[in-house]
Amino acid sequence: MEPRQLFVFSLLIVGLSAKCSFTQICSSSGVCEVPSKLPELTEPGNSGLSAGSPWPCPMYDSKNVCCNTNQISELNSQFQVIDNVFGSGAAGGLGCGICAANLKFFWCAFTCAPNQADFVLPEDQQVLYDPDSLDYMKVLVVTVEVNPTTACELFESCKKTPFAIQVTDMHSSEGFLNFQGVNAMSMGSVYIKMKYPEDSGFNGKMFPCSYDAVRFGNHLHGYDKVTSCSCGNCDALCTYTLPFKKPATFEGANFVLIGVTWGVVLLLGAIAFFATHTYNKRRSAEMMDNSINSSP
Numbered sequence: 001m002e003p004r005q006l007f008v009f010s011l012l013i014v015g016l017s018a019k020c021s022f023t024q025i026c027s028s029s030g031v032c033e034v035p036s037k038l039p040e041l042t043e044p045g046n047s048g049l050s051a052g053s054p055w056p057c058p059m060y061d062s063k064n065v066c067c068n069t070n071q072i073s074e075l076n077s078q079f080q081v082i083d084n085v086f087g088s089g090a091a092g093g094l095g096c097g098i099c100a101a102n103l104k105f106f107w108c109a110f111t112c113a114p115n116q117a118d119f120v121l122p123e124d125q126q127v128l129y130d131p132d133s134l135d136y137m138k139v140l141v142v143t144v145e146v147n148p149t150t151a152c153e154l155f156e157s158c159k160k161t162p163f164a165i166q167v168t169d170m171h172s173s174e175g176f177l178n179f180q181g182v183n184a185m186s187m188g189s190v191y192i193k194m195k196y197p198e199d200s201g202f203n204g205k206m207f208p209c210s211y212d213a214v215r216f217g218n219h220l221h222g223y224d225k226v227t228s229c230s231c232g233n234c235d236a237l238c239t240y241t242l243p244f245k246k247p248a249t250f251e252g253a254n255f256v257l258i259g260v261t262w263g264v265v266l267l268l269g270a271i272a273f274f275a276t277h278t279y280n281k282r283r284s285a286e287m288m289d290n291s292i293n294s295s296p
Helices: 003-017 069-085 097-112 148-158 162-166 173-188 255-293
Strands: 020-023 036-042 120-130 135-145 190-195
Touching: 020 120, 036 120, 069 097, 069 173, 097 148, 120 173, 135 173, 148 173, 173 190
Parallel strands: 135 190
Antiparallel strands: 020 036, 120 135
């Protein structure tokens, strides 16, 4: 195939895969309906760039997207939560800005990516029990396919943040995303089932927590002012030292005490030697005298 033909073929593939699979509608008063599956896959539009709210997904600048103004407003609210739980606003300053940027990238892809239909597979609206509100609620059930490498990279960038450490269910790459999928019920009226196919699914580059954001202008996934992580929330940034070092021969020894001890040992040994020698010599002399005296 000629290079030009290959290029045109690639454009066709991208064009075919640029489809949207679900949407959400809100009233002018801000009351939002439960997200719904689109009757048929639709082309992405440019509603994201014309939104009144700040644009939360700069990685899709100048691109047609699958989210509308209602969803963009909701993303902005949720991203404030991400910053306060995982990012620079976390308690004690122990959040990781790179983790927060990676999470925003992931949820931007879920909500706005031009090829949303490739990995976001909505099913039907159902009434399910929400463990957060302890009540039943109507939600859209969605399956999200995530490449295992992407899921692992995302988890690795966040696993040492305080919230991820405290929540036992988030102690693995799958658990980290599954937990967020379940909690999307109360936050977005969506119940998300995560799947991890080896050769498909969302496959986005996630930055490691050790990435030097300051060195590269604090710019990540299109976000500005992204703060670097620290040893407190990223093992790769910790410099470990051995708790003790193997001592050199006689290191820390008290040579005066050693000298006195060996001196006493040698002195006692000498005394014992001469005492034994004198006793044996005297004993031999006595035996000789007795032998002479007893002779006829």
